[in-house]
Amino acid sequence: MTEPIEVDILLVEDNPDDLELTLHALRREHLANNIFAVRDGEEAVEFLFCTGRFQQRDFDHLPRLVLLDLKLPKLNGLEVLKRVKQDPRTKALPVVVLTSSKEERDLVASYNLGANSYIQKPVDFDRFREIVKSAGLYWMVINQRPLSNPAQASRAASQP
Amino acid sequence: MEFLKRLISSDFLPHGTCYLWDPNIVWLHVISDSLITLAYYSIPLALVYLVRKRRDLPFNWIFWMFGLFILGCGTTHLMEVWTVWHGTYLLSGVVKAFTAAVSVVTAVMLVPLVPKAIALPGPGHLQAINQALKHQAGERAQREQELIQLTEELELRIQNRTAELRSINHSLQKEIALGAESQQALRASQARLSSVIESATDAIVAIDEEQRIVLFNVAAEKMFACSAKEAMGRPLSGFIPERFRASHAEYIDRFGETGATNRTMGAIDELWGLRADGTEVPIEASISQTEAAERKLFTIILRDMTERKQAEARNVLLATIVESSGDAIVSKDLSGTILSWNTGAQQIYGYTEAEILGKSVNLIVPPDRRDESNRALLEVAQGRMVTRDETIRVRKDGTLLTVSLILSPMRNPEGQIIGISSIAHDITARKAAERQVRDLNLQLERRVRERTVDLEAVNKELEAFTYSVSHDLRAPLRHIAGFSKMLAEECGASLQPGGLHYLQRILDGTRRMGMLVDDLLNLARIGRHQLRLQVTELHSVVKDVIAELTPDMEGREVEWKIRNLPHVEGDPALLRVVFQNLLSNALKYTRPRAKAVIEVGCEKMAGEQVVYVRDNGVGFNMIYADKLFGVFERLHRSEDFEGSGVGLATAQRIVQKHGGRIWAQAELDKGATFYVSFGKARDTQAESEAAMAGDIS
Numbered sequence: 125m126t127e128p129i130e131v132d133i134l135l136v137e138d139n140p141d142d143l144e145l146t147l148h149a150l151r152r153e154h155l156a157n158n159i160f161a162v163r164d165g166e167e168a169v170e171f172l173f174c175t176g177r178f179q180q181r182d183f184d185h186l187p188r189l190v191l192l193d194l195k196l197p198k199l200n201g202l203e204v205l206k207r208v209k210q211d212p213r214t215k216a217l218p219v220v221v222l223t224s225s226k227e228e229r230d231l232v233a234s235y236n237l238g239a240n241s242y243i244q245k246p247v248d249f250d251r252f253r254e255i256v257k258s259a260g261l262y263w264m265v266i267n268q269r270p271l272s273n274p275a276q277a278s279r280a281a282s283q284p
Numbered sequence: 285m286e287f288l289k290r291l292i293s294s295d296f297l298p299h300g301t302c303y304l305w306d307p308n309i310v311w312l313h314v315i316s317d318s319l320i321t322l323a324y325y326s327i328p329l330a331l332v333y334l335v336r337k338r339r340d341l342p343f344n345w346i347f348w349m350f351g352l353f354i355l356g357c358g359t360t361h362l363m364e365v366w367t368v369w370h371g372t373y374l375l376s377g378v379v380k381a382f383t384a385a386v387s388v389v390t391a392v393m394l395v396p397l398v399p400k401a402i403a404l405p406g407p408g409h410l411q412a413i414n415q416a417l418k419h420q421a422g423e424r425a426q427r428e429q430e431l432i433q434l435t436e437e438l439e440l441r442i443q444n445r446t447a448e449l450r451s452i453n454h455s456l457q458k459e460i461a462l463g464a465e466s467q468q469a470l471r472a473s474q475a476r477l478s479s480v481i482e483s484a485t486d487a488i489v490a491i492d493e494e495q496r497i498v499l500f501n502v503a504a505e506k507m508f509a510c511s512a513k514e515a516m517g518r519p520l521s522g523f524i525p526e527r528f529r530a531s532h533a534e535y536i537d538r539f540g541e542t543g544a545t546n547r548t549m550g551a552i553d554e555l556w557g558l559r560a561d562g563t564e565v566p567i568e569a570s571i572s573q574t575e576a577a578e579r580k581l582f583t584i585i586l587r588d589m590t591e592r593k594q595a596e597a598r599n600v601l602l603a604t605i606v607e608s609s610g611d612a613i614v615s616k617d618l619s620g621t622i623l624s625w626n627t628g629a630q631q632i633y634g635y636t637e638a639e640i641l642g643k644s645v646n647l648i649v650p651p652d653r654r655d656e657s658n659r660a661l662l663e664v665a666q667g668r669m670v671t672r673d674e675t676i677r678v679r680k681d682g683t684l685l686t687v688s689l690i691l692s693p694m695r696n697p698e699g700q701i702i703g704i705s706s707i708a709h710d711i712t713a714r715k716a717a718e719r720q721v722r723d724l725n726l727q728l729e730r731r732v733r734e735r736t737v738d739l740e741a742v743n744k745e746l747e748a749f750t751y752s753v754s755h756d757l758r759a760p761l762r763h764i765a766g767f768s769k770m771l772a773e774e775c776g777a778s779l780q781p782g783g784l785h786y787l788q789r790i791l792d793g794t795r796r797m798g799m800l801v802d803d804l805l806n807l808a809r810i811g812r813h814q815l816r817l818q819v820t821e822l823h824s825v826v827k828d829v830i831a832e833l834t835p836d837m838e839g840r841e842v843e844w845k846i847r848n849l850p851h852v853e854g855d856p857a858l859l860r861v862v863f864q865n866l867l868s869n870a871l872k873y874t875r876p877r878a879k880a881v882i883e884v885g886c887e888k889m890a891g892e893q894v895v896y897v898r899d900n901g902v903g904f905n906m907i908y909a910d911k912l913f914g915v916f917e918r919l920h921r922s923e924d925f926e927g928s929g930v931g932l933a934t935a936q937r938i939v940q941k942h943g944g945r946i947w948a949q950a951e952l953d954k955g956a957t958f959y960v961s962f963g964k965a966r967d968t969q970a971e972s973e974a975a976m977a978g979d980i981s
Contacts, residue, residue, distance in 0.1 A: 225754035247798030
C-alpha cells in the first residue's frame with residue numbers, strides 16, 4: 125500500500141482479518157477518505173516519525189487519528205503509544221486503542237501512557253460496526269482539534 | 285413428920301415448973317448445965333486436934349468415939365437448959381438415948397483395948413526406944429541418902445526416858461503428818477492418773493474377770509461412739525464384732541491363765557471394734573492384767589487404726605505411683621548418695637536398685653555435666669526447687685540420653701532438708717521427634733517455597749493464558765462473526781435458504797462462544813482482582829443493577845420488592861457483579877411468569893445478616909443444588925434459558941473472596957431464593973492470596 129500524503133486515520137493492525145473487517149466498517153460509514161494501515165509497531169513508529177521506510181514523509185502531515193491494536197509484532201501497541209505520547213511533536217495526536225482484550229492491565233497501561241480512548245472489539249459484528257461508527261464520528265467529526273500541528277505551533281512560538 | 289412434930293412439941297410442962305420457977309434453982313441448973321455443955325463440947329475439939337496432930341497415935345478411932353460420946357453428953361446438958369423453958373422431953377430423951385448408945389458402944393469397945401493400952405510402952409521404955417530410934421534414924425538417914433541417890437538416878441532415868449519418849453512422840457507426829465501428806469500425794473497421783481487415762485488419745489478399757497467393763501475412758505467413748513455411763517458394767521463382747529467374739533473371750537481367758545502381765549493383741553490378724561452405731565473400726569490393742577483386792581483386772585489399750593490404715597493405703601498408693609511411673613524417681617542424700625531407685629529409673633538408666641543404692645548419683649551424670657549437677661544439688665540443699673528442661677544423663681551401657689529434670693528438697697517433719705528427690709523424664713524420643721518435626725518443617729518450608737515458585741510460574745502462565753485468550757482467542761471469533769455477517773449481507777441473495785440458515789447458526793455459535801469467553805475471562809479476572817474494601821450501601825448497588833437490566837424487562841411485567849438492605853464492607857465493583865448475576869438470573873428464570881415478582885431483602889440468620897434474592901420463577905430441583913455454583917454447570921437447557929454457566933460461579937467466587945457464603949433454596953417451578961452472607965471483612969492481602977490459590981486449583 126503506498127501511502128497518501130494526507131492520512132486521516134492511521135490503522136495499526138497486524139491481523140489481516142481484523143484489518144479487513146475494520147476497514148470495511150470504517151469505509152461503510154464514510155468516515156474517512158484516507159485510511160492508511162501499517163502492520164506492526166515498528167512500521168507505525170516509522171510512519172509517524174517519518175523514519176525508515178517513511179523517511180520521505182513530511183512530518184507536518186500527521187494523521188488525524190490513530191487506531192492502535194495492542195498485540196503487534198516487533199513493537200507492541202503500548203510501546204508505540206509510549207513513543208507517540210512522549211514525543212512533544214506527536215503528543216497531541218489522538219490515539220484510540222482498538223483491541224480484542226479488555227484486560228485491566230492493558231487498560232491501565234494504555235491510559236497511563238496517555239491513550240485518548242480504549243475500545244474493545246466485540247465479537248458481534250453488528251456491534252463492532254456500531255462502535256467503529258460512533259468512534260469515527262466522535263473523533264473525526266465531533267472532536268475539535270487545533271488547526272495546525274500543535275508541535276509546529278509550539279515550535280513556531282518558541283522561535284524568536 | 286408426925287414424929288418430928290411430936291419431937292418438938294412442948295405439951296409438957298417446962299422443967300422450970302419443977303423448980304417452981306425459983307430463979308436460984310433455975311439459974312443454978314442452967315448455968316451448971318451450960319458450963320458442962322461448954323466443957324463437954326471443948327473436949328472433942330481437943331481430941332480432934334490431938335488426933336490430927338498425932339497421927340502416930342495408936343487407936344485414934346477410940347478418940348473419935350470419946351469425942352462423939354462426950355459431944356452427946358454435952359448435948360444432953362444443953363437439952364437440960366432447953367427443957368427448963370420448953371417441955372420437949374421426947375427430944376431430950378432421944379438425945380439421951382443417943383448419948384447412952386454411943387457411951388455404951390465406947391465402953392464396950394474400950395474393954396478389949398485396955399490390955400493393949402497397958403502394953404503401950406512407958407516413958408523409960410520410950411527412952412530406950414528413942415535411943416534405938418535414933419540409931420534407926422541414923423540408918424534411916426543413910427538409907428534416905430541412898431534413897432535420894434536412887435531417886436536422883438531414877439529421875440535422871442525418867443528424864444532420859446522422857447526425852448526419849450518426846451523424840452519418839454515427835455517422830456510419831458512427824459510420821460502422822462507424813463501419813464497425811466502421802467495420803468494427799470496419793471490422792472493427787474490418783475487424780476493425775478485419772479486425768480492421764482481420760483486425756484489419753486488411746487482408748488483405755490478395763491474389764492473384770494467376768495469381762496465386764498469397769499473403766500471406759502473418753503477416747504474409748506469416742507472410738508466406740510458410746511458413753512462411759514452406758515458402757516460400764518456391760519460385757520466387753522458388746523464392742524467386738526460377732527465373728528470375733530468367741531475367739532476373743534477365749535483369748536482373754538487364756539491370757540488370764542498365763543499370768544503374763546502384758547501382750548499385744550492381734551499381732552497377726554487384724555482387729556476390729558464394733559461401734560454402738562454398728563459400724564466397725566480397725567483397731568490395734570494391747571492387754572495387761574493386774575490384781576487388785578484379790579480380783580483380776582484386765583486393761584485393754586486400743587488405738588483407732590483408721591487413720592493409720594488410710595495412711596498405709598496412701599503410702600501403698602504413693603509407692604505404687606512411684607513404682608508404676610515411667611519416669612525415674614530417685615532420692616538421694618545431700619551428698620548425692622542414692623537412697624531410692626524406682627522401676628522407672630531402672631528402665632531409663634539400666635541400673636537395678638541393688639546395683640545403685642548407696643552409690644553416687646554421678647554414676648548417671650556424664651563427666652561434662654557433673655558441675656551442673658553439683659550446682660543443682662547445692663541449690664536444692666538450700667531449699668530451692670530446680671528444674672532442668674533438658675539435660676544429659678548416661679545409661680549403664682554408656683549411651684547418653686536427654687532428660688527433663690525436677691529436683692526438689694525432701695524435708696523431715698521438723699522442716700530440715702534431709703535429702704533431694706528427683707524426677708527425670710526421658711525426653712530422648714521427644715527430642716528425636718522434635719528434631720524430626722523440625723526437619724519436616726524445614727522440608728515443608730522448602731517444599732512450600734518450591735511450590736510457591738511453581739505456583740508463581742503457573743500463575744504467570746495462567747495470566748499469560750488468559751491474556752492470550754483475551755486477545756487471540758476472541759479475535760478468530762470476531763472474524764468468523766464478522767465475515768459471516770458480511771457474507772450474509774453481501775451475498776445473501778445468491779445463497780440458498782439453507783445456506784442462510786447455516787450462516788445464522790454460525791453467527792449464533794460465535795456469539796455464544798464470545799459470551800462464554802468473556803464470562804470466563806471475567807471469572808479469571810475476579811480471581812486476580814485485589815479486593816478494595818469499603819463500606820458499601822447495598823441498596824444503591826441493587827438499584828443500579830436493576831436500572832441496567834431495564835432492556836431485559838422490556839415487554840414484561842416485573843415487580844421489584846426492595847426491602848431494607850444493610851451496609852456491608854466489600855468491594856463495590858465486585859458486589860455489583862454478584863447482584864448483576866443474581867438479579868439477571870431472577871429476571872431470566874421468571875420469564876415464563878405472567879408477572880415476575882423479585883424480592884431483595886435482608887434477614888438475621890444465626891446471628892449474621894443474610895441478604896436474599898427471591899423470585900417466583902421456575903426454580904430448580906434441590907438435588908442439583910450442589911451443581912448450582914460450579915463453572916459451566918447449568919440446570920436448564922440453553923434453548924429454554926440462555927447462559928454460560930459461569931455467572932453463579934463468579935458470584936460465589938466473589939462472595940467467598942469476601943469471606944462470605946452463598947447458597948440457594950428452591951423448589952422446582954416454585955421459585956428460588958439465593959442467600960448471601962457477607963463474612964467479616966478480612967485482610968485484603970490474605971484474601972487475594974487465597975483467591976490466587978483458588979484460581980490455581
